[in-house]
């Protein structure tokens with residue numbers, strides 16, 4: 001539904017801050033915060049966040065709003081810092097971790113792909129949370145689409161090193177799973193082009209699609225356990241708990257995301273800090289970090305322990 005931005009804003013300098021009037025220091029002129037009732041319908045997603053909304057802003061002020069305390073501040077900064085973390089991890093990997101592990105060119109490529117995907121995921125999220133207050137609904141929707149695309153890229157960044165090192169000694173299955181994962185992610189990208197994909201009505205389909213893409217990993221994981229001789233084998237005992245922790249973090253993050261807990265029980269009290277989306281953001285960073293550390297661990301294991309003859313003979 002199109003709406004007209006309030007003309008009032010051009011002539012008036014707002015330094016109003018909703019009900020949060022104790023933070024007036026860094027507010028650039030022209031930005032004010034709104035209550036849930038005041039924001040445009042397409043921004044009304046979470047009724048338990050009652051105040052602290054930015055809205056009706058041109059791009060420049062969206063960018064400037066990074067320095068004010070709004071209900072998106074923690075969302076923006078958590079993934080901006082997440083981006084910085086994965087950037088620095090990349091530098092550290094290239095300069096220290098990979099050389100020390102005796103990595104070959106393939107390892108470097110896999111690490112670059114994984115960390116690049118994580119960084120893209122973080123930046124898409126930052127972009128969405130920065131520009132979700134844009135005065136044009138179309139622009140907001142585009143950023144939302146990019147945020148979803150970013151999550152897909154993040155999931156891809158988990159699969160690539162995961163599958164690569166899990167099936168290090170079985171090139172056939174490694175290729176099968178890498179190709180199917182790529183095809184899955186590509187299918188989700190194509191689905192996102194559908195005009196209805198980002199509508200409220202498609203909320204459940206969207207959630208189902210994301211869960212299937214993330215949950216698909218269970219299939220190669222079970223296959224990997226079986227190929228490695230079941231739960232009793234050393235390599236399975238070493239790495240299966242790490243995979244399970246990864247899914248536990250992902251599951252917890254997702255539960256916060258869909259349930260809107262804890263703000264559901266404290267409406268209006270967690271507008272700025274402590275809301276479910278912030279917990280989701282922090283858990284996503286932690287999960288990607290955990291997965292990166294797992295990839296380092298499994299790479300070191302693979303470099304120190306040669307593939308069993310059973311697999312090397314079959315490629």
Ligand SMILES: [Zn+2]
Nearest residue numbers: 075125277281
């Ligand atoms: Zn987010």
